[in-house]
Amino acid sequence: MSKKGILLVNLGTPDSPQTSDVKKYLDQFLMDERVIDIPKLNRTLLVKGIIVPFRSPKTAKLYKEIWNENGSPLLYYSRLQAKMLQERLGEGYHVELAMRYQSPSIASALANLKAGLVESIQVIPMFPQYASASSGSVMQLVMELVSKWPTVPPISFVNSFHDNELMIKVFAENARKHQVESYDHVLFSFHGLPERQLLKCDHTGSYCLKSADCCQTLNDTNKFCYSAQGHDTARLIAAELNLAKDKYTVCFQSRLGKEPWVQPYTTDVLKKLAAEGKKRLLVFSPAFVADCLETLYEITVEYHEEFKALGGEHVQLVESLNDSPVFIEALAGMVK
Ligand SMILES: C=CC1=C(C)c2cc3[nH]c(cc4nc(cc5[nH]c(cc1n2)c(C)c5CCC(=O)O)C(CCC(=O)O)=C4C)c(C)c3C=C
Ligand SMILES: [Fe+2]
Numbered sequence: 001m002s003k004k005g006i007l008l009v010n011l012g013t014p015d016s017p018q019t020s021d022v023k024k025y026l027d028q029f030l031m032d033e034r035v036i037d038i039p040k041l042n043r044t045l046l047v048k049g050i051i052v053p054f055r056s057p058k059t060a061k062l063y064k065e066i067w068n069e070n071g072s073p074l075l076y077y078s079r080l081q082a083k084m085l086q087e088r089l090g091e092g093y094h095v096e097l098a099m100r101y102q103s104p105s106i107a108s109a110l111a112n113l114k115a116g117l118v119e120s121i122q123v124i125p126m127f128p129q130y131a132s133a134s135s136g137s138v139m140q141l142v143m144e145l146v147s148k149w150p151t152v153p154p155i156s157f158v159n160s161f162h163d164n165e166l167m168i169k170v171f172a173e174n175a176r177k178h179q180v181e182s183y184d185h186v187l188f189s190f191h192g193l194p195e196r197q198l199l200k201c202d203h204t205g206s207y208c209l210k211s212a213d214c215c216q217t218l219n220d221t222n223k224f225c226y227s228a229q230g231h232d233t234a235r236l237i238a239a240e241l242n243l244a245k246d247k248y249t250v251c252f253q254s255r256l257g258k259e260p261w262v263q264p265y266t267t268d269v270l271k272k273l274a275a276e277g278k279k280r281l282l283v284f285s286p287a288f289v290a291d292c293l294e295t296l297y298e299i300t301v302e303y304h305e306e307f308k309a310l311g312g313e314h315v316q317l318v319e320s321l322n323d324s325p326v327f328i329e330a331l332a333g334m335v336k
C-alpha cells in the first residue's frame with residue numbers, strides 16, 4: 001500500500017554539547033541567509049570571524065547545563081513527537097523527523113521518504129508562528145532538494161499554526177498545573193527576531209511598525225507577521241485561562257547583535273515588573289513546541305536569577321508541548 005509522507009522539521013541542536021559540535025551547529029545555523037539576512041560577505045565575516053569563535057565556548061557551557069541522559073531535550077522531544085504521530089496516524093502514513101540544522105538532516109529524511117515510495121509529502125515546520133528565519137528556511141530547503149528529484153511528488157506545507165485550538169488548550173492546561181492565580185503576572189516570552197525581518201513581511205511597506213499597536217490585530221497585511229501571530233497565540237491562551245489584559249505581557253527574548261529586535265525585550269519587562277513590586281512570574285514560551293535551551297536555560301535559570309537580583313522571588317516556566325498526546329492530536333489534525 002502506498003503511504004503518505006509526513007515530514008516534521010524543527011530547528012536543530014548541536015550533535016553534542018562539546019565546543020567543536022556547537023561551532024558546527026552555529027556555523028550552519030547563522031550562515032543561513034534567512035537567519036542573518038545580510039550580504040554574504042558581511043555574514044561570513046560576522047559569523048565565521050566573530051560570532052562562532054567567541055560565542056561557541058559560551059553556548060557550549062549552556063548546552064552542558066541542559067544536556068541530560070537523553071541528550072538534547074529539543075531532539076529528544078522532537079523524536080518522541082514524530083514517533084507518537086506515526087503511532088497515531090498508523091500504517092497509511094510514513095512519518096519522518098528532520099532538523100533544519102545538523103542531524104537528522106532534511107536531506108536524509110527526504111531520502112527515507114523517497115525510499116519508502118510515498119505518494120505525497122506534507123511538511124510541518126514545527127514553529128507555531130511563521131518566520132522567514134524558521135518556517136521559511138525549512139520550506140526553502142525542502143523545495144530546493146525536492147525540485148532536483150526526477151519525479152517531484154505532490155508536496156504541501158503547513159505555514160503556521162499559531163491559533164491551533166488543541167495547541168492553545170495544551171499550553172493552558174500546562175499552566176493550570178502551576179495555579180495561575182498564585183502569580184503576580186504572566187509573560188508570553190517569544191524567541192526574538194530582528195525588526196528588519198518583520199518589516200520584510202509587510203509587502204505594503206506602510207503597516208508594520210508604523211504604529212505601536214500594529215501587532216495587536218491580525219489582518220490581511222500582517223497575516224504572516226511573526227509578532228502579530230505571537231500576539232494572537234498569547235491572546236488565545238489568555239482567553240482560555242480567563243486572564244485579564246493587565247495580567248499578562250507579550251515580550252521577546254534571545255536578542256543577538258546590536259540591531260533593534262522585536263520589542264519589548266523580556267529583560268526590560270522583568271525590570272519593569274520588579275520595579276512595580278511584582279514577585280512571582282509565570283512564563284510561557286509559545287514559539288516552541290518542545291523545551292529547549294531557550295526555555296530550560298534562558299528562562300528557567302537566567303531570567304530567574306535576573307529577576308531575583310531585581311527583588312523578585314520566582315520565575316516559573318510553563319512546560320512546553322513536549323510529549324503531550326493532545327498536541328499529537330493537534331498535529332494529526334493538521335495532516336491532510
Ligand atoms: C521560533 C523559532 C526561532 C526563530 C524565529 C529563531 C530566530 C533566530 N535565532 C537566532 C539565534 C540563535 N537561536 C538559538 C537557539 C534557538 N533558536 C530557536 C528557534 C528560533 N530561532 C531554538 C528552538 C533554539 C534552541 C535550540 C536548542 O538546541 O535547544 C541560538 C543558539 C543558542 C545561543 O548561542 O544563544 C542562537 C545563536 C537568530 C540570529 C535568529 C534570527 C532570525
Ligand atoms: Fe534562535
Ligand SMILES: [Fe+2]
Binds near residue numbers: 209213214215216
Ligand atoms: Fe506589527
